[in-house]
Amino acid sequence: MTYLISVNRFKKRLENNQNNTVIVDVRFQLNDPDAGRKAYLDNHIPGAVYMDLNKDLSGPPGKHGGNHPLPDMKMFTAKMGKIGIDHDTTVVIYDQANDMFSARLWWLLDSLGHEKVYVLDGGYNRWVEEGNKATDEIPELEAKEFRAEFHEDNIVDIEELKEKLGEEQALLIDSRAKERYFGKTEPLYGKSGHIPGAKNFFWKDVLTSDGNWKKKEELEENFSSLPKDKEIIVSCGSGVSACPNILALKSLGYSNVKLYPGSFSDWISYEDNKVETKEE
Template sequence: MLVTAHELINDVSSLPTPVILDVRWQLGDTRGREHYWSGHIPGAQYMDLPGDLAGQRNVREGRHPLPSPGDFEDALRRVGIDNDSRVVLYDDCGNTSAARAWWLMRWAGKEDVFLLDGGLKAWIAEGEDLAVGPGNPVSRGDFAFDLDHMLTVGIDDTATWPERGVLIDARTPERYEGRTEPMDSRAGHIPGAVNMPTGNFLDERGHFLPADQIRRMFADAGVTSGSNAVVYCGSGIHACHALAAMAVAGLETGRLFPGSWSQWSADRKRPVALGADPR
């Protein structure tokens, strides 16, 4: 599911070329499209995370609920994706946002979806040029949504998951422990959740760690296949990166709690744990 920058350079010089999507977005930085205009991989189309990879924010479902199947299908068609397209995704933050697009496309039944390991920085490190501006228009694709190829759980199942498996909180330790909460109404974590910050799956260059090292990290948390794991984060974005790390490690991909902490913390009836201890 990973391609290197060198492999992508070879891909774009031969036919058929992959569909390349720029998915730049970070918490607190809503200027992803501006960054794309300032410089992107030639031929890449921009995909807006809040607009294309999430539904409308609401208290009941959280800050970045899953998009409706119809809306997501339309978004993929608009950037030229067909049923048989090979898709390569990238961002400039270790694939922590591009992984959301990867997970959604797999959820929608798209098989040939890959992450550019190291993202835009890896492309630049190869000495390749960037294109500027809004990008070239593409023909509308014919991709057809086929639901539920990736598993999700709702808020009630998430509440009891620590008794049945491993509940993983992919946020930073500061947010997990409740020392800070920049986005949501309450600080802390879901009782019973273990903390596995998704940035820990990356090296200093923003590349995924070796598969065996990631497998050991999950094994230390009690996850040996992924089938017994549920992952959440702040709003369901970075959790997809942890699920992508499972796939990189060769593990069966776990389940996503889409509403994540933004949904849980908004419900005042739900308990909150503070500190480094899961309970």
């Protein structure tokens, strides 16, 4: 997949001293927000800088807008510049394994029009498993000017979502686990179920049983029920685990794919909005 980079290819890139590469560590745990930063300070891929889901890749949560609203884009682009990213920079992002947080940063940079962005397939775990070094040394970074314009047409808000679903202009998919989709369990929010009309495509289904990204043929089978000529809106709980599905769909040539950033946490913040628990 064009948005992934293997450990071997990444290692060769570093060994060949290809300049202007920024490595970003985005390890995170939703149930322990400090765990990712602590893991980074303990050991990380040499040269990597840490970006935090809550502090860097999201804005502050409010009553409406979901639990992980998008960051202020001016502040976000300024942060990208401070860690050494400009128009010509190749960015390699890694998580603990093939987790959702690397895809979130990939999506943010992709939505800013940055083309050279890759997710390290297998993440930190595979880097270490293949015998590569880790360090606790914090890199010195050279700030650059990152000029980018956010593509607003990559997202939909709740009003646009309702309009497009009501007029059957788009398909909505829910990236959460089936148990949460059906409302059988809900560990994070006060209501359970899903947005009426949403079809379930669990984000981990883009991965094999051993956690590897699926090959193109397997991904095509996973999304075979989704037409490529229809607008697809991707949601989850708060706009994070939707991103692996977006990455997979775009890699397959689905061009009209949008994120509903607020997702289920935004939807249920409006008392009048109904939730569904049956298969759509």
